[in-house]
Amino acid sequence: FSHKPVVEMIVDLGAFADRFTTEINGFNERLLSLFPGLTYHYCSPGYEGGFEQRLNEGTLISHVTEHVALELQCIMGYEVYFGKTRVIDEPYKYCIVYEHINQKCAQDYGYYAAEIVVALARNEFVPITRILNQLYQISTESDLGPSTLAIFKEARRRKIPVRRIGEDSLLQLGYGKQMRLIEASLPGGTSCIAVELAKNKQLAKNLLQEHNLPVPAGSIADTEKTAVQIAAQIGYPVVVKPLDGNQGKNVTANITDETSLRKAYRISSSYSRWVIVEKFIRGRDYRVLVVGNKVSAVAERKPPYIIGDGFHSVSELIDEENKNPNRGNGHEKPLTRIRIDSIAKEFLAGQGYKMCDIPRIGAVVYLRSNGNLSTGGSSRDCTAEIHAANKLLAVQAAQVIGLEVAGIDIVMDDISNVLTAQNGAIIEINAAPGLRMHLCPRDGQGRNVAADIIDHMYPQGTDYSIPIVSITGTNGKTTVTRMVSHVLSLTGQKVGMTCSSGTYIGQECILQGDNTGPDSARSILYNKDVEIAVLETARGGIIRRGLGYDLADVGVVVNISEDHLGIDGVYSLKDLAFVKSLVIEAVKTTGYAVLNADDHMTEFLAAQRSGQLILFSQKINNPLLISHINAGGMAVVAHQGLVFFYKDGLKTVLMGVNDIPVTYAGNAICNIENSLAAAASLFAVEIPYETIRLGLMTFKPDPAANAGRLNLFDLEHFRIILDYGHNIGGYKAVIQFASTLNPARLIGIIGMPGDRSNEAIFEVGKFSGQSFAKIYIKEDQDLRGREPGEVAGILFHGALAGGGDGAAITVLSSEIDALQAAIDNAFPGDIIIMFYEDFDTSFGFINKLFAAQVHEMPLLSDNQPPQPALEYNH
Secondary structure (H helix, E strand, O other): OOOOOEEEEEEEOHHHOOOEHHHOOOHHHHHHHHOHHHHHOOOOOOOOOHHHHHHHHOOEHHHHHHHHHHHHHHHOOOOOOOEEEEEEEOOOEEEEEEEOOOHHHHHHHHHHHHHHHHHHHOOOOOOHHHHHHHHHHHHHHHOOOHHHHHHHHHHHHOOOOEEEEOOOOEEEEOOHHHOEEEEOOEEOOOOHHHHHHHHOHHHHHHHHHHOOOOOOOEEEEOOHHHHHHHHHHHOOOEEEEEOOOOOOOOOEEEEOOHHHHHHHHHHHHOOOOOEEEEEOOOOEEEEEEEEOOEEEEEEEEEOOEEEOOOOOOHHHHHHHHHOOOOEEOOOOOOEEOOOOOHHHHHHHHHOOOOOOOOOOOOOEEEOOOOOOHHHOOEEEEOHHHOOHHHHHHHHHHHHHHOOOEEEEEEEEOOOOOOOOOOOEEEEEEEEOOOOHHHHOOOEOOOOOHHHHHHHHHOOOOOOOOOOEEEEEOOOOHHHHHHHHHHHHHOOOOOEEEEEOOEEEEOOEEEEEOOOOOHHHHHHHHOOOOOOEEEEEOOHHHHHHHOOOOOOEEEEEEOOOOOOOOOEOOEOOHHHHHHHHOHHHHOEEEEEEEEEEOOOOOHHHHHHHOOOEEEEEEOOOOOHHHHHHHHOOOEEEEEEOOEEEEEEOOEEEEEEEHHHOHHHOOOOOHHHHHHHHHHHHHHHHOOOOHHHHHHHHHHOOOOOOOOOOOOEEEEOOOOEEEEEOOOOHHHHHHHHHHHHOOOOOOEEEEEOOOOOOOHHHHHHHHHHHHHHOOEEEEEOOOOOOOOOOOHHHHHHHHHHHHOOOOHHHEEEEOOHHHHHHHHHHOOOOOOEEEEEOOOHHHHHHHHHHHHHHHHOOOOOOOOOOOOOOOOOOOO
């Protein structure tokens, strides 16, 4: 449960597990000689050099493994810092957590770190060069390209939700209806027709010419003969290039004779059936980046070249230049390694050079005619030099083709002069232009063109996300989630909701089941129909996968009580609170944390929160609440039958508690708490008082609005309560409510999930023994790792310990059998409380019973499943 993407690695270091670094002769020295960058790691001391201090004091090998996994990534250029190491099975087994950026190769860093550390501990040779080369290869193969990475980083800097889709260059920005897609520098709003136009270079050129924009004369050839005819018609020199080529590949420029033309045609036609032959324009090669309706950056592109030293050959000088640390394969570095192909050799020959020739000292030898970075060229920023008239021409060209982001290739004498047909031409227009030449020019100032692209996708004043309300806690979070969603639906917005019964878009359930994890949250947030999201966020999903979103507008913790202790490393209430505190940490600085002032873990939680604080309470004299209100804080309080809202020291009556149906006229204390949490959440997203009031008044405690949560069914002679109480807090809340209804007897149908601790199960049994006149014990169908009868046995002995009469305790195999038995033996005035596992089956049974007894319409028809909160008009 981390805000950062992490790997969790379980390691068994055997004999080295409990060895400290100071106990292994020479270990620290060998480690730091291989990884001097470790001396900069902070570690627990919290300052640079802190990890080295820990090494000198003596630290465990597992801890060193964590830092090596991070340092290996730092060597590859990733900025990662976060890591943790904890023992999980004394003394050998450890859990190591480390941050990663590139998910594709994240695990490899852990494997190599463990391999290196063990080898160092054994004083064995570490093949560090081989390891780094392998990591470099697998990292660069899966890294984002420079254009995509720049946009990704800019989105992160602005806290715009962003994720990579697949393994290529496709990014998704934003959530819900504000979601946008971009592939490399191509925004998702650009039409495919515009992209195809840009790819068809001749057609694009024809369109530009129709708009009186200067372009080179030329045409398309599909045979050598036609190419020769076109060249003769327009006159030499000419350029030959594929019709749908890119990155300057298979392009031959400055062709001055028929023989060279035929060779160039064969090169280009090997890539594309159709070949463009056009007039060669002399001048400097410029790339103008247009974003929206403005020029974002301009770069002069220079062909790759070498400078002779009178000693080394052309081939050797190229090899030396390729050692430049700024040159890499493909787009991984600011410059690309120079490749020598047939076009380059032909170009060299035109200058009188072969690869084995030795240029004289100071001789500049160009290796290509074009300056494309992908073929080894470089760039010079000249954004400040472009003439204002040329800016207008470039923007017009992009608009003619229909591109939101376009790379306009211009050849002319000087970009600071006005472009005319006499001094230059627009050579090409490129969709998805590379940004590298603008981000990292060889000469001049780098331009943050990614910022301009995001500004275009999200103009000033445009939201990049939708409001997100994330709700967690031990008991009541499903009810709060449904209440908040119901009220928000009254605003006319399309609400996306995830909860323990399913995932909903508006009133439609798109997936049934327990949908309280990060995958369910993403299914809502990545749906363009959704205008606001309400997410029930459960403990298990947080621990195993973290959150399904970056930052919420509102984070809610309804309460913290004993549940799931002893599972997934959570052994205390503080552990549980720490897990759930992620929800209130991951809140925007302008957002709110909504906390229960009456919960004894709230002071701990409040210290972890981000954003502002709203408290809710049923105790007007709560010191934490009083202090918060006196400081001008926001709060929602139930007192003397009324719900009050406090803000800036002012007190406003929202409504009466009795006006909220789920409180059962104020008798259900747990649902008063849930209603206050919902109201506070709604105030946090600035929902008007009257809408909150209407929503809470129309949210019913029935299977249509709040299925399986304190549903009360009044039959002829007795009543039944269905609830998903599955811990001691849930049992107490339901029994408290039932006790206010003046029952003749309380009859319990009880059970507990098998993944709870023996102590927790026994405690529920004990409390049931104290509370129920008769108990039916049933076991869940999903035993969750328990043996048949095991949980029932613990509940039985717990009930006896609580004072239950053994003769009044019955163990049955299924909850429907238990429900039937309870009904068969019910007395007038009894209340049967069933803590179900399968709501649909249990409710269906009661539904049919109700219809049979009163000879009326059933609570819901057989083919109508329970629905989320009904939508009401104002």
